[in-house]
Amino acid sequence: MDTDLLIIGGGPAGCAAAVMAASVGMRSVLIEADDALCGALRRIPVVSNVLGATSGPDLAATIEADLARCDLCRVELGRRATLVEGFDDRVEVTVEPVESVEPVEPVRLGEPVGSVKPVEPTEPVKPVGSAWARGSRLTARYVVVATGVGPLGPEEAGWLGGVAGRALPPLWEADPAAIDDRTVLVLGADRPLGTVARAHPELRTRFVVAYPPEDVYKTEEIRRDARVELVAVRRLEFGSGSAPVTAEVRTVEGERRTLTADLAFLNLGSAPAPPAGAVVTDRSGYCPPGRQHPRVFTAGDLRSARFQRIATAMGSGGEAALGAYYASRGLPTGTGGGPSTEVGGPPPDPAGGG
Numbered sequence: 001m002d003t004d005l006l007i008i009g010g011g012p013a014g015c016a017a018a019v020m021a022a023s024v025g026m027r028s029v030l031i032e033a034d035d036a037l038c039g040a041l042r043r044i045p046v047v048s049n050v051l052g053a054t055s056g057p058d059l060a061a062t063i064e065a066d067l068a069r070c071d072l073c074r075v076e077l078g079r080r081a082t083l084v085e086g087f088d089d090r091v092e093v094t095v096e097p098v099e100s101v102e103p104v105e106p107v108r109l110g111e112p113v114g115s116v117k118p119v120e121p122t123e124p125v126k127p128v129g130s131a132w133a134r135g136s137r138l139t140a141r142y143v144v145v146a147t148g149v150g151p152l153g154p155e156e157a158g159w160l161g162g163v164a165g166r167a168l169p170p171l172w173e174a175d176p177a178a179i180d181d182r183t184v185l186v187l188g189a190d191r192p193l194g195t196v197a198r199a200h201p202e203l204r205t206r207f208v209v210a211y212p213p214e215d216v217y218k219t220e221e222i223r224r225d226a227r228v229e230l231v232a233v234r235r236l237e238f239g240s241g242s243a244p245v246t247a248e249v250r251t252v253e254g255e256r257r258t259l260t261a262d263l264a265f266l267n268l269g270s271a272p273a274p275p276a277g278a279v280v281t282d283r284s285g286y287c288p289p290g291r292q293h294p295r296v297f298t299a300g301d302l303r304s305a306r307f308q309r310i311a312t313a314m315g316s317g318g319e320a321a322l323g324a325y326y327a328s329r330g331l332p333t334g335t336g337g338g339p340s341t342e343v344g345g346p347p348p349d350p351a352g353g354g
Helices: 012-023 056-067 192-199 213-219 310-328
Strands: 003-008 028-032 073-077 079-086 091-097 107-109 136-145 149-151 183-187 206-211 228-238 245-251 256-261 263-266 270-272 296-298
Touching: 003 012, 003 079, 003 091, 003 310, 012 028, 012 056, 012 073, 012 136, 012 310, 028 079, 028 136, 079 136, 136 310, 183 256, 192 206, 206 213, 206 256, 213 228, 228 256, 245 263, 296 310
Parallel strands: 003 028, 003 136, 028 073, 136 296, 183 206, 183 263, 206 228
Antiparallel strands: 073 107, 079 091, 091 136, 149 270, 228 245, 245 256
8 A cells, every 4th residue: 555545636635635635654655746736726716605715825825734734634736536446455546747747856744633543554664756657556545536627619508609719718718807897798606706796896897697597596795796797598699890899698488688898708617527537426527425436435526516615515525534544444434435324413522622
């Protein structure tokens, strides 16, 4: 065995899993495809629903500092897990280098937290770093998959037409100065719109938001913003011109309308991005914990479309690591993976909570 726990994904969920695993004495290797931890978090200018944090970059720095105290975890950046295989006694993960990321040396992190009986030691974690070959395989007793989600493209939105060959940048890339005092057509009501609105209350932008009816639950945090006009549509077809932007829509009420704007941005939401192999998906492509192989635990945005929040991602990461710990002790987990849950739930946290 290379380690006790493999963690795939270096966002809030994966980092929380690493910290929790260290607190109960489990060795882990965290694999992240990017060249830094919490890459998506660094693009969020305002955080309003996480205790102790007000911006994404500040929270990312705090998470990095916490991992720096975890001596039982090693972080491997610039590596992508492409295949997860589950067996009776172990998991195996195939790892590929990401060509666009400069090789980095392994990061040795921190000091174990809490005073608990550690799991039985495995063989020392092998030094990998820049020496990893293409298609390297790592083995562990358990794996936490926290690869999160990736942005949907316009071709994946069945309600959009006329998008072929059209350059439509994502909303989170919008320059505030470029959209100030202009009308912007936003395709989809996903959460980056709320982030932009909260981060820039001074903007005089008019946001015309076209979204499919199944995304109505995403509109709650923006519907009271006077700058936002919400248009629930069954179909949107772009016009042929590029300036101004025009689109013909059929609303959910059957009304035909023409929407006109200076600029258009994608804000369609995300799709889960699990590695191939043993990770089980449902019909929507998400990876519910209760349906996984006994040695595979899922965490973060990968688990559900409805609970994609930083706080819930961190909680699920810690829960997944605890599930692996309980499973290693032959105890019920209640999080997917490991023995079936018994009435009464899992035993108390051996580290005394926290």
